[in-house]
Amino acid sequence: MAIRNIIKVGDPILNKVCRPVEKFDKRLAQLLDDMAETMKESDGVGLAAPQVGILRRAVVIDIGEGPVALVNPVFLEQSGEQECVEGCLSLPGQYGITKRPKHVKVRAQNRSGEFFEIEGEDLLSTVCCHETDHLNGIIFTSHVIRMLDREELEQQK
Numbered sequence: 001m002a003i004r005n006i007i008k009v010g011d012p013i014l015n016k017v018c019r020p021v022e023k024f025d026k027r028l029a030q031l032l033d034d035m036a037e038t039m040k041e042s043d044g045v046g047l048a049a050p051q052v053g054i055l056r057r058a059v060v061i062d063i064g065e066g067p068v069a070l071v072n073p074v075f076l077e078q079s080g081e082q083e084c085v086e087g088c089l090s091l092p093g094q095y096g097i098t099k100r101p102k103h104v105k106v107r108a109q110n111r112s113g114e115f116f117e118i119e120g121e122d123l124l125s126t127v128c129c130h131e132t133d134h135l136n137g138i139i140f141t142s143h144v145i146r147m148l149d150r151e152e153l154e155q156q157k
Contacts, residue, residue: 001037004052018135024113036067046127048134059131070108077105096144
C-alpha cells in the first residue's frame, strides 16, 4: 500500500464526472487499499478516487467501523434532513454547516464486483453523500449553508 497525494480544490479534476469502474482487478484493489491508507493517514472518514487523481466511481469510507469500499455507488433511498459540520481533505482547514439527508441506502459493488447495499444515518449518510458528490464533480461547499471560522468549529465539537 502507498500514501497518495490528495488533490486540492482548484485542480480541474475535482470538477469532472467520473466514469464507472468496469474492471475489478488487482489495479482496482491496489487503488482502494491506497485510498484507505491515505484516508487514515490524513485523519479522514472518506476519500473518493478523483481526490487522488483517478476519474473512476470508487470511494472508501471509515466512520470507525473499518474501511468500506463503494464502487459504482447508487442511491436507492434518501430521507429526512440533517444539518452537519463538513470538511474535506481537498479543502484542508475549511469547514461548513451543510444540509444532507438523515438516512441513505446505497447499492454498490465491492472490490470483486459483487453487489451489496449499505444503509445508515447521521455521519454515515453524510459521508456517503459527500464522497458520492465527488464522483459527480461536486464539492461540499456547494451544499454549505454557512462556512465556520475556527472559533465556531471548536464550539461545534
